[in-house]
Amino acid sequence: MTTSEQTELLFTHDQVKLESLQLIWLNHQIKEPITNIGVQQNLSEIINDIHYFSSWDECHQHIEKNILTTLLVCSDIFDESVYSEVHHFRHIHSIYMYSTSGEDKQVYFQELLVKYSKIKRFYTNTEELMKDLCSAAESIICQIFEPVDETQSTTDNFSSWWAGYIDLLCHLQYPDGYLKRLINTLKVYYRTKNNNKKILDDLDEFETTYQSKNAIRWYTRPSFLFPILNKALRQRNTELLFLFGIVIQDIYKTLNNRFQENRILAEDSQASNLKVYRSQLMSKEEIQRLKPYSDKYLTVNCFFSTSFNRSVVEMYSDPNNSQQVLFEIDYDPRLLSRPYASIIDLSHIPDDDEVLFMPGMEFEKLDFLHDKCWKWHLKLQYSSSIEFSYENDDRNLKNNVIRLKNFLPSYNTRANDVDIIFRKLIELFPNEQQWISAVKWDIIGSHQELILENYPLAIDNYKKAIQLWETVGESNIDAINEIARIYNEIGYCYQKLADKNHDQSKKYSEAVVSHSTATNSDRTGSLNRLSEIHLTKSKIGNTDESNENVLLAISFKEKALENALTDKTYTGHYISECMQRLGQLYELNYNYDKAIHFYKEAIERYSQEREQYVPTLIYYHEKIVKIYLKVIKDYPQAIEYQLKILQYKLQQYELKPEIREIRDIQYNRNRIMESFVELADVYLEAKMYILARKTLNDTLILYDHAESQSEYGKRIIKNIHDKLKNMPFD
Template identity: 25%
Template sequence: MCAESKKATTPTTVMSASDVQVNLETFYLIWLDAAVNVTDENIESQKLLRASINYLEIFDNDEKCENYIQSLSVHDRVVLIVSGRFGQFIVPRIHPLRQLSAVYVYCMNKTEHLQWTNRFQKVNGVFVKLKDLIDQIQFDQKKRNTNQTNEELPFNIFNSTNAQERSSTGMNGQFVHSQVLIDCLLGMQSTTTLKNELVAICEKAYKGNSAVLGTLREFKQSYSFDRAIWWYTRDSFLYRILNKALREQNIDLLFLLRFIISDMKQQLKKYQCSSRLKLYRGQLMSVDELEMLKNSRGQLISINSFLSTSVKQEVAYNFLMDSIHADDTARVLFEIVVDPKVGDIKPFANVRLLSYFPQEEEVLIMLGSIFKLGSFNCNSDQVWIIQMTLCHEDDHELKFVIEQMKKNHDYTNSEKSHLSFCSVLFEMGKYDHAVKYLCNLLNELSSDHEDIARCYDMLGDVARKKDKLDLGLEWYSKSLKTKTKKSVTNNNPEIGKSYVNISRIHRKKSNLDLAMEALKNALRIFERAYDDEHLDMADCLNSMGYIYMEQKKPERAMDCFQKALTIDEKHFTACHARLGILHNSLADAHRGLQKYEKSLEHANTALKIFGKSLPTRHHHVGWSFEIMGNVYEEKKEFVEALKHFRKAESNYCSTLPTNHRYVACIKKSIERVSKQIK
């Protein structure tokens, strides 16, 4: 999977130019016309249009075109050029789609097609001259790029009450992970090759687009850390790809773009506003997003992009009223109070002296800033006015969770930052990305580097999570061999950890005797190295508990789990995911002893913890629901059992491979209980 090597002379690129097969920007230009590639004029026009919207797809079949548009994310935006003949059939079908931003009809008979286009708000014009069409699209797109109200505003909500029941109002785990991911990226060292790698990616994506390639050459030659905001505020490729990468959490692009993010943060800190301000931001939002915010009054919201605001209410309001919105969207004006004196906050600054457009009174707020949602009011223009206040870093209960994750991953240590980044990706469930970056790191490290064994451990962790047990055992065994070779004593706890990992593989392969033997080896090492309250002792006890459960010895298992929980509670905050996992284990053990109410109590405690520490869709959440389903089934409450099994299935299917044994097991449980209900 990964090739070990001597110290690489150049870093291995994790995203190469050959990987670029997708649109790096939000906007798609789609041209549907039977003659789209027939005339030289049309072909030449495509080059001109790409200067405004780079990503161009052409179709001569309306069904294929419609299917393509529907396949795009609701966060993407489509500008459609369509012939009059195709337009009168496809526009009524796709007009309600959130993806569709604007339609331009190109035809031979303007009068004929004005009759039906007048009914559709998103049709921006009917044209018989190609030059007029191109001029209008270029004008409108420049306006769309300037008016940011129609761009998706990526956010996460942390709901501190009934988190797991109110998952529709925000995924608390995603809130935490989005914070940790950005902090981790900012903690990593920026190398001199990052800009060149980014440029290579962009050259591939913008191939044939002379206008953008010219700007790209300028960026390559003249970018410097003190001009990051100048480049970001310019209407260029950088603003568009950074915003989309942040919105989609495109790990590979963010890894390359981290030097831009870091430079912008330093500029914002240097020019930090010194007084309290009221700022304004106009935003088009889907009705569902607005409802999500309304259901979360008083809660916390993190904005996962740089937030552009105005000190002038009328500027933000006019931009908002100038934007076209469909029936499924709403106009929102955010009134934002920011005060630099309230404590440790993410930076914000008036970027007049830094911006490409110095005449604008724009205040830019740092990516990942956390706000508290205040009042909601709808005015006579049907604009929702939402008040928010910028929170300082100690102003919310998530501080403890985030600080604990920083401690666990140690991503403030620049020397370990790459390994910490992989660890964060693993915690987020982005296993394929974790493997990619671990392999990249292995290729860069010397053969005797101290982090080699840790890379092997993490690769084993990923393989185990993906149920690739033989591969996991191979990685863990390589780690054990590496640690043993380097160790000079027989009480090295790192060797004990390898035995614990190996035992987990043997247990999953039902080799319980081998698993217990490995744990005994680990326990002997830990007893020599630690006192009785070390976390490694808790891990060992936890693993022993799992084996006792499989050996149908729930009482012994419960004793191990309880001892492990007692240790963990001394090291972690009350909402750390590790505690949730142990509560699930205790729930399972109590079920084995037919102590059903105690089992449900522990499973519910686990869900409350996961609601604050994991994404709503996570296999640990699924495990909680599965345990509860098993309890209700044993109590003959089959309707409740089915409800919880289906919740478990939803979590497993969205986070695990389709052939994972958890998925197969839960489907059998659903089938079994469904028969009882019939």
């Protein structure tokens, strides 16, 4: 709100904002233009931010600084320069010209209308103007409920940015009155849409009875909340979801508390391998995406309601509908993941035996069956829990928003979604605008670097982010951390452009390590960053400088590993990756014994994890085989680890009976043949020709005459025949 003597608020009302909308009234005189009190009250219920200006300069400054969607009412006293200056602002939705001069300016208005499409109408009657403003405001509010792209999808790719956005909403600190903002917006929408008395009555009850502890009861109740919230989730309606953030957070907190308690109980009782069911209709396009030849994993976009009782699920399904899908989900209650829990005692419909999963849950597709309807067998996947436990709310907020950097720079993120997310964050936390804008520019830079590979533009955006972080303060640990990391990103961009720029990142990273308020996580992250900086510098210097930088990279990585091993917040996955990285660094330093040691340590640590990603284990073993085979010439050891690789690949690409798609069968068969050829190549390198010949002949016996051989498979078979033809005998 402006406090100038030349600016006053038109209407009195409570301080609960509705969705991102302001009205600006530009008049040369300071006076109340509203004569109809009823119209005034209707408008003030819809638009909270209403400002009155008599000075164009002051009005212009306000428009530049406040990026809310704006309705502008302008007196006909002002000349065309006002319209030409204001028309280009993206957040100016529409302009209404009204008469205060008493002159007939219809001809002048028509001339302006041709030039400036945002001008809607010329008014001489204030009451008509106010009614049109009410209508326009209602229309703008309703637009967030009805996105241009209305495609709905329950599931998504495994690495979707949407799950990260839901995490953000679950951890934001919503201001007092935020729930009131949601309720008022919903009332405007439902009153405008169909004036449904039942829904409006439910909203009144929701307003008086809703509490965090009964969020799930409201969600499961047959009312307005369930359909509109899940529709917004399935449509990825970013703006509407932000409005529902406080309800999503309340459901998350309830599920998370139960989830953590249940994990402890499951660990104590060694409970495992539970099963739940879900039935729903899906579009043909989404069913096609679910098939096995697409991604092996999936993420759910919305709240995922399931039941322990299969008969309950089947009661709601139509087995003869070709678009009916039945999910059978296995899960280990000891496994770390996003939260889920039984809500039988919290649900409005307790007889459903419901288990509710949060949006963003990650599943592996095990197999499927099509018999009249589709049946999918899923398995819950391991995923790290998202918690922030810094010493103050400010750091928690910063790290919650900064975490978006891990998700938003992706191929399927729409630029408009990024704009909406950060506009909403700035509206919610106006005092944090500088660093929130810094994160936005950082994400835009990352998108330019990683997705579009436009390095000069990425550097420009990264520098904008650094400038904004520098305004936060040189002693702020988060600012130092982010400046160090972004300079490092600039360094990578320059490296790709045959330049280097890591010194600034090194300076700020070292400042983090020695900073008195830095946490173990801050220091570990900076030590890892310093290791990567010196690794990069080793690639662009002379031999002596290169060796020195590799040794420094090793030193910093070992310190990072030491920190991680003493901190229970670091998972076995993280530690094994750190060990593997040390193996690579020692390999660069030609210290192959140390390299093999850390690769083996990485395998041992990773093998202890309940959830293992087979390609990771294969990769670690391949690093060891390469050293034993090509460098040390220890052929028995190379063969031992290559045989382990073969076993992992046979496990990964097993031709199970449920794999029926030809392309899936061909793909797995080709991978298996390649694995036997790789083993034969190791035997050949060791001059064990009998074993090499036997391995290749056995492969031909199994696969040479297989049905529906792909062109790539035929090339593998030809390669085997060529190897046998050219192979010497013992």
